[in-house]
Amino acid sequence: MSGAGTPGPAAVAGRGLVLAGLTVGHRSERAFGRGSGVAVLPGVDAVAGRGELTVLLGPNGAGKSTLLRTLAGLQPALGGTALLDGDDLLSLRGTARARRVGVVLTDRPDPGLLTGRDVVELGRLPHTGAAGVLGEGDHTAVDDAIGAVRAGPLAGRPLGRLSDGERQRMMVARALAQQPSLLLLDEPSAFLDVAARVALLGLLRRLAREQDLCVLLSTHDLELALRLADAVWLLDGAGGCCSGTPAALSASGAIGAAFDSDELVFDPAQGTFDLRPTS
């Protein structure tokens, strides 16, 4: 993997998420847990700093979800290491993992009659023990999480009756209530309209700064991501990954190389895609 642009100060200090030769992919049905499998991304080296919004970009099937699910502990890595603030992220399990890593996936939860606040309170389970009884500090953490996503007026309503954008903010609040240092989100803006997409990415960028969080998310909102991200991990669709600032990756031609098509061409000066002129 190659790098472009200057990493942020948090990354230089070794805080945040550091991948070294991380290989992610899918075990074949005959592998029976022996570590063999089909690599989607072989040997990824990348850094996502604390206090920064890092965006994972790449065409369909490039491996964004596979990488995020591996970092979230939902599937095993095929090789290499991932360190979170210097500790082995891949070996973290259960409560220890849930205290440090918050995950928001694209699945639409079925919350039954639970209110938004009820769901955010579930984020405190890693801190409350098996009985799940919330103390004063837990309620404060829940209030803080709901306040951080500015969802106070929504919290008493059933989660199932919120709009997609409102629900997504609640799911971010649930992850924040865990008080993690790493927040992983797989296409968090997938079902949102343009205004809600801008608001959500802006919110995540603000939270990264205010809470010194390492935020890593995947998205297909290329132009928005290039405007708001501190850093980009760019998957090329052929197993390659390069990282850098949005400006550096745009200027280097890497964004265009990954996404240009017969119809679209990336304009690095504007940071936008244009229709390719017809001859």
Ligand SMILES: Nc1ncnc2c1ncn2[C@@H]1O[C@H](COP(=O)(O)OP(=O)(O)OP(=O)(O)O)[C@@H](O)[C@H]1O
């Ligand atoms: N459970 C699985 N078993 C085997 N291969 C899989 C599995 N899930 C995904 N794949 C394959 O892994 C590759 C990467 O898929 P992945 O979902 O990570 O891509 P993505 O970048 O998130 O794509 P998209 O933008 O379309 O969501 C694809 O070739 C996909 O077909």
